[in-house]
Amino acid sequence: MTTSRxxxxxxxxxxxxxxxxxxxxTVELPAPSAGExxxxxLYMSVDPYMRGRMYDRPSYVPPFQVGxxxxxxxxxxxxxxxxxxxxxxxxxxxxxxxxxxxxxxxxALQKLPAIEGVPVQAxxxxxxxxxxxxxxxxxxxxxxxxxDTVFVSGGAGAVGSAVAQIAKIKGCTxxxxxxxxxxxxxxxxxxxxxxxxxxxAPSLLGAVRDAVPKGIDVxxxxxxxxHLEVALELARPFARLVECGMxxxxxxxxxxxxPRNIMYxxxxxxxxxxxxxxxxAGLQTQFQAEMGGWIQQGKIRWEETIFDGIAKAPDAxxxxxxxxxxxxxxxxxx
Amino acid sequence: MTTSRxxxxxxxxxxxxxxxxxxxxTVELPAPSAGExxxxxLYMSVDPYMRGRMYDRPSYVPPFQVGxxxxxxxxxxxxxxxxxxxxxxxxxxxxxxxxxxxxxxxxALQKLPAIEGVPVQAxxxxxxxxxxxxxxxxxxxxxxxxxDTVFVSGGAGAVGSAVAQIAKIKGCTxxxxxxxxxxxxxxxxxxxxxxxxxxxAPSLLGAVRDAVPKGIDVxxxxxxxxHLEVALELARPFARLVECGMxxxxxxxxxxxxPRNIMYxxxxxxxxxxxxxxxxAGLQTQFQAEMGGWIQQGKIRWEETIFDGIAKAPDAxxxxxxxxxxxxxxxxxx
Numbered sequence: 001m002t003t004s005r006x007x008x009x010x011x012x013x014x015x016x017x018x019x020x021x022x023x024x025x026t027v028e029l030p031a032p033s034a035g036e037x038x039x040x041x042l043y044m045s046v047d048p049y050m051r052g053r054m055y056d057r058p059s060y061v062p063p064f065q066v067g068x069x070x071x072x073x074x075x076x077x078x079x080x081x082x083x084x085x086x087x088x089x090x091x092x093x094x095x096x097x098x099x100x101x102x103x104x105x106x107x108a109l110q111k112l113p114a115i116e117g118v119p120v121q122a123x124x125x126x127x128x129x130x131x132x133x134x135x136x137x138x139x140x141x142x143x144x145x146x147x148d149t150v151f152v153s154g155g156a157g158a159v160g161s162a163v164a165q166i167a168k169i170k171g172c173t174x175x176x177x178x179x180x181x182x183x184x185x186x187x188x189x190x191x192x193x194x195x196x197x198x199x200x201a202p203s204l205l206g207a208v209r210d211a212v213p214k215g216i217d218v219x220x221x222x223x224x225x226x227h228l229e230v231a232l233e234l235a236r237p238f239a240r241l242v243e244c245g246m247x248x249x250x251x252x253x254x255x256x257x258x259p260r261n262i263m264y265x266x267x268x269x270x271x272x273x274x275x276x277x278x279x280x281a282g283l284q285t286q287f288q289a290e291m292g293g294w295i296q297q298g299k300i301r302w303e304e305t306i307f308d309g310i311a312k313a314p315d316a317x318x319x320x321x322x323x324x325x326x327x328x329x330x331x332x333x334x
Numbered sequence: 335m336t337t338s339r340x341x342x343x344x345x346x347x348x349x350x351x352x353x354x355x356x357x358x359x360t361v362e363l364p365a366p367s368a369g370e371x372x373x374x375x376l377y378m379s380v381d382p383y384m385r386g387r388m389y390d391r392p393s394y395v396p397p398f399q400v401g402x403x404x405x406x407x408x409x410x411x412x413x414x415x416x417x418x419x420x421x422x423x424x425x426x427x428x429x430x431x432x433x434x435x436x437x438x439x440x441x442a443l444q445k446l447p448a449i450e451g452v453p454v455q456a457x458x459x460x461x462x463x464x465x466x467x468x469x470x471x472x473x474x475x476x477x478x479x480x481x482d483t484v485f486v487s488g489g490a491g492a493v494g495s496a497v498a499q500i501a502k503i504k505g506c507t508x509x510x511x512x513x514x515x516x517x518x519x520x521x522x523x524x525x526x527x528x529x530x531x532x533x534x535a536p537s538l539l540g541a542v543r544d545a546v547p548k549g550i551d552v553x554x555x556x557x558x559x560x561h562l563e564v565a566l567e568l569a570r571p572f573a574r575l576v577e578c579g580m581x582x583x584x585x586x587x588x589x590x591x592x593p594r595n596i597m598y599x600x601x602x603x604x605x606x607x608x609x610x611x612x613x614x615a616g617l618q619t620q621f622q623a624e625m626g627g628w629i630q631q632g633k634i635r636w637e638e639t640i641f642d643g644i645a646k647a648p649d650a651x652x653x654x655x656x657x658x659x660x661x662x663x664x665x666x667x668x
Binding site: 271 | 386592596598601
């Protein structure tokens with residue numbers, strides 16, 4: 001019998017989550033039955049969208065249940081297998097995160113492709129869901145053209161840092177925001193044209209306008225709130241606003257003020273389109289080939305912020321909302 | 335020498351325009367020079383977008399100038415011509431509205447096609463700019479499919495009444511709002527499934543939700559404000575929000591509150607896209623053929639609200655903002 005520690009949702013947060021909303025539990029795992037596999041997780045992912053699943057309301061993914069283990073992306077290694085498709089040592093991607101180990105049907109797991117020089121946890125970041133989110137949202141909705149100006153909020157996060165670099169590869173001028181001078185320095189070192197610390201800038205609108213006085217053609221929104229207003233203000237006619245996330249609003253306990261300049265959407269013929277990465281799942285192979293190629297050519301860099309051990313998973317998650325990560329936020333489990 | 339009366343912009347309104355912002359002037363017209371034509375206007379159009387041209391700010395059309403004649407769509411009859419392309423009696427469409435007569439180069443005029451059973455002023459409404467706005471916005475951005483539910487605000491106006499009927503032709507269930515019981519009755523008589531008086535409904539959200547409990551696939555927005563919030567609330571995944579106008583905001587003197595539920599755009603993967611009808615000018619011929627066919631088959635009805643005489647043009651325009659029109663608002667000039 002193997003034991004695993006896992007994180008349960010203890011109660012539903014109102015506002016920003018705290019330690020009190022999570023509980024560490026130890027469970028015993030049976031041996032895998034026919035068609036099942038025992039997996040030891042190596043890394044688990046925490047992502048802003050998970051906050052939405054802590055509300056009890058209908059959404060594109062079902063809500064987490066109080067008293068039950070949380071779910072999320074994880075990469076792990078097969079320990080023992082009763083599924084002929086898997087053998088010990090295989091690396092797999094799953095949605096069985098927030099635990100150290102688990103038993104699951106092999107059909108619920110995705111075997112990871114081997115890409116030279118890419119560590120396994122990259123399949124939770126640049127080559128995984130956040131990378132696909134960046135690549136598909138930017139190319140399928142933002143439609144950047146050579147010479148366009150692209151504005152990215154949350155530019156040093158897992159999604160934003162990929163968006164900013166892909167836009168550079170596509171021949172765009174890129175302006176990105178982040179919340180610390182270190183993140184701004186990282187963006188500059190990655191070749192981003194204009195990086196702005198939105199917390200220290202006297203005026204976000206002024207700082208972005210100074211950087212790109214002719215306005216923006218594409219806005220990739222991870223943040224919402226004031227950033228979205230700035231994007232609407234500086235949008236050029238026919239600009240595309242890719243609505244990927246609005247982390248500024250996720251912990252709001254009252255209705256949030258909407259953008260006061262939404263009317264520009266008519267006068268400037270703007271397109272504002274939201275998406276959930278699962279709608280682009282069919283592009284996964286194309287994405288991994290293209291992104292894998294860029295990584296091997298040294299055209300894409302990424303950062304990771306790693307918390308150690310399952311007990312730190314709630315801290316890692318809570319840290320997303322104060323911007324304590326540069327790049328992908330991960331929890332190392334083994 | 336011919337004289338013409340015309341309307342000048344006397345001063346720029348802040349808030350809702352009043353009589354005091356307009357001035358009636360009489361001018362003398364020269365005989366047409368080579369390439370020019372003398373036209374007597376029969377009908378002129380007043381449209382909500384003209385309010386935007388009364389602000390002194392950059393936009394997709396240049397602002398009106400104080401002390402100068404206002405411009406706008408008009409249909410007229412050629413009186414005398416020095417352009418071989420035109421002869422007396424020809425009917426023409428132009429942007430030389432807000433005056434009884436004018437001299438202009440023939441190249442600035444568009445000769446009207448004759449469509450059996452269609453009066454000349456229809457080229458300012460159902461077969462003109464408002465009709466093209468409705469048809470192109472709905473088909474090119476809204477992309478309604480058979481069985482979809484379409485929500486239209488300003489449903490009894492020139493654009494909205496065309497949208498609602500085209501959506502019915504496309505096989506959709508249609509819910510439309512208007513501001514008087516008479517307009518609601520007209521919408522019902524035109525075969526619209528659900529017509530709601532948004533001024534007397536205790537709750538706009540409740541009324542629309544009761545009418546279409548499964549939610550909406552397309553929203554055609556002429557109004558903005560609360561209607562847009564309701565549309566975001568009731569939108570189904572992948573719904574399209576066609577942003578044609580936001581008349582609720584046009585006379586605002588302070589920044590308007592934005593939709594507080596804009597975050598749905600991410601979670602429901604919504605597309606919200608604004609447009610100006612000129613971008614679809616290339617579809618004019620296709621539009622007139624299709625719409626002309628529907629009119630002749632009796633599938634499309636329209637209403638006109640007609641003010642008499644150039645001196646009444648400001649009243650007609652001001653009336654747009656209190657909803658004093660059913661269907662196309664026109665001024666009869668001759």
